[in-house]
Amino acid sequence: MTTIDLAGRARAALESLGVDPARYGSGDLMARSPISGAGLFGVRATPPAEADAVIGAAHAAFAEWRLTPAPVRGSLVKRLGELIAAHKEALADLVTIEAGKIRSEALGEVQEMIDICDLAVGLSRQLYGRTMPSERPGHRLQEQWHPLGVVGVISAFNFPVAVWSWNAAVALVCGDPVVWKPSELTPLCALGCDALLRRAMAERGAPAGLAGLILGGREAGAALADDPRVALVSATGSTRMGRDVGPRVAARFGRSLLELGGNNAVIVAPSADLDLAVHSMVFAAAGTAGQRCTSQRRLIVHESIADAVVAKLAAAFERLPAGDPFADGVLLGPLINPAAHEAMRAALASVADAGGEVVCGGEALDVGLGGTWVRPALVRLPRQSGPALIETFAPILYVLTYTDFDEALALHNAVPQGLSGGIFTSDAAEAERYLSPAGADTGIANVNVATSGAEIGGAFGGEKETGGGRESGSDAWKAYMRRTTNTINYSGTVRLAQGVDFTG
Numbered sequence: 001m002t003t004i005d006l007a008g009r010a011r012a013a014l015e016s017l018g019v020d021p022a023r024y025g026s027g028d029l030m031a032r033s034p035i036s037g038a039g040l041f042g043v044r045a046t047p048p049a050e051a052d053a054v055i056g057a058a059h060a061a062f063a064e065w066r067l068t069p070a071p072v073r074g075s076l077v078k079r080l081g082e083l084i085a086a087h088k089e090a091l092a093d094l095v096t097i098e099a100g101k102i103r104s105e106a107l108g109e110v111q112e113m114i115d116i117c118d119l120a121v122g123l124s125r126q127l128y129g130r131t132m133p134s135e136r137p138g139h140r141l142q143e144q145w146h147p148l149g150v151v152g153v154i155s156a157f158n159f160p161v162a163v164w165s166w167n168a169a170v171a172l173v174c175g176d177p178v179v180w181k182p183s184e185l186t187p188l189c190a191l192g193c194d195a196l197l198r199r200a201m202a203e204r205g206a207p208a209g210l211a212g213l214i215l216g217g218r219e220a221g222a223a224l225a226d227d228p229r230v231a232l233v234s235a236t237g238s239t240r241m242g243r244d245v246g247p248r249v250a251a252r253f254g255r256s257l258l259e260l261g262g263n264n265a266v267i268v269a270p271s272a273d274l275d276l277a278v279h280s281m282v283f284a285a286a287g288t289a290g291q292r293c294t295s296q297r298r299l300i301v302h303e304s305i306a307d308a309v310v311a312k313l314a315a316a317f318e319r320l321p322a323g324d325p326f327a328d329g330v331l332l333g334p335l336i337n338p339a340a341h342e343a344m345r346a347a348l349a350s351v352a353d354a355g356g357e358v359v360c361g362g363e364a365l366d367v368g369l370g371g372t373w374v375r376p377a378l379v380r381l382p383r384q385s386g387p388a389l390i391e392t393f394a395p396i397l398y399v400l401t402y403t404d405f406d407e408a409l410a411l412h413n414a415v416p417q418g419l420s421g422g423i424f425t426s427d428a429a430e431a432e433r434y435l436s437p438a439g440a441d442t443g444i445a446n447v448n449v450a451t452s453g454a455e456i457g458g459a460f461g462g463e464k465e466t467g468g469g470r471e472s473g474s475d476a477w478k479a480y481m482r483r484t485t486n487t488i489n490y491s492g493t494v495r496l497a498q499g500v501d502f503t504g
């Protein structure tokens with residue numbers, strides 16, 4: 001069916017990244033490509049005893065790494081960023097082959113890895129603690145941030161390299177070893193990243209167990225969640241996964257950072273620049289074939305402009321060029337697998353029960369490559385119910401209308417998830433209300449920008465069923481460290497806080 005030699009291209013990328021040939025070519029975990037829908041070759045899954053040893057080695061490496069000065073740890077991440085930049089094309093090849101991302105998005109994902117390495121290198125000289133005034137004479141009060149321990153990373157298929165790097169680059173400068181359990185759908189991407197980090201570690205003389213890779217399914221992730229040697233479990237994926245992982249980690253008083261599903265909405269007000277809004281929303285709703293956690297799933301549009309906006313979106317969805325994601329000009333790649341289209345069909349089938357209508361899209365597209373392509377769907381609903389309350393990981397945009405702004409805000413927030421949102425308006429008061437404490441309840445809230453395409457400089461994550469975790473920039477690094485509060489007495493006498501006198 002496909003004329004692209006995906007297996008050959010994957011092998012060439014793995015070779016150029018320096019992946020140990022013993023790790024791929026055969027094995028019980030089949031690497032697949034959504035482009036052809038077919039298996040490429042086997043990959044060696046990590047047996048449980050070996051996974052246990054990987055975690056043990058990371059735990060042992062912690063003893064050395066936590067005492068390595070943070071700027072020296074930063075030099076390892078600097079080298080990692082250089083290697084990623086030098087191998088950008090090969091990594092992007094693997095992202096396109098395994099996740100089906102169009103070329104520009106695959107390259108963008110790798111660029112995000114380079115960016116987070118830059119950020120983490122700077123951070124390695126800025127892990128600031130504060131000094132506070134003590135209430136006692138001759139005393140000083142300060143806080144310090146110390147390395148936390150092994151960080152376990154569980155990641156999803158749709159960001160097969162960037163999510164690891166958000167965690168790994170920051171965790172490494174914070175003094176933490178990293179053990180990664182990538183999605184079973186993207187093992188080749190993981191092998192490529194791991195090889196680059198190992199090369200950087202060898203060049204910088206880092207302890208061998210500092211980076212670990214465990215290939216396998218949810219059982220491998222569960223083992224990481226249960227292991228008391230793993231201080232922080234950073235888990236990215238569905239809310240279903242988070243409901244299992246969060247309590248497991250909490251049961252042993254471990255720390256978790258959950259980055260789960262979204263159900264992201266954009267409000268379009270009557271004063272909005274409609275061309276700007278539509279262009280931005282087409283990327284948010286149909287980009288990555290609707291398979292981003294930040295994909296736009298709901299549009300809340302003022303009733304006076306609803307028909308015009310729907311017509312523009314429908315025309316844009318119809319025009320999106322679908323096909324080989326490696327090819328120039330293609331904007332619509334495949335769904336990850338046929339099950340994703342099944343979930344999309346089921347959601348669209350429930351639209352009539354919710355009193356709505358499918359305006360366009362949802363049908364399979366035969367692009368002649370063998371994988372699962374679909375036309376993004378646009379659905380009008382009379383009220384927010386049924387399929388609009390859940391995250392279907394496929395390109396469906398539900399359109400709801402509003403009359404007054406309070407109603408729009410209420411609809412925006414009336415879903416269980418809380419990842420990303422946006423408003424298009426030229427009314428400054430509306431924009432400010434959207435950003436106010438009574439406005440959007442999401443972790444990411446944008447003005448004249450739709451829901452997807454965050455930059456690494458800000459903290460990334462969301463509230464409610466999205467899990468509450470924050471990764472990437474701002475002060476997200478604090479999740480990867482432990483804080484100590486220190487009181488230093490240089491007065492030579494015992495002075496108790498709050499005026500307590502304990503003199504006999």
Ligand code: NAD
Nearest residue numbers: 155156157182183218221222237238241244259260261293
């Ligand atoms: P998924 O939940 O099926 O799998 C994610 C990862 O969790 C995989 O590595 C999987 O093996 C592992 N896993 C699954 N169940 C587990 C369990 N019970 N215990 C331990 N590990 C388990 O998700 P997916 O289909 O790969 O990715 C799509 C989902 O991820 C969507 O819901 C999307 O919104 C979400 N996502 C969220 C973010 C974010 O930052 N908030 C980013 C990307 C993707």
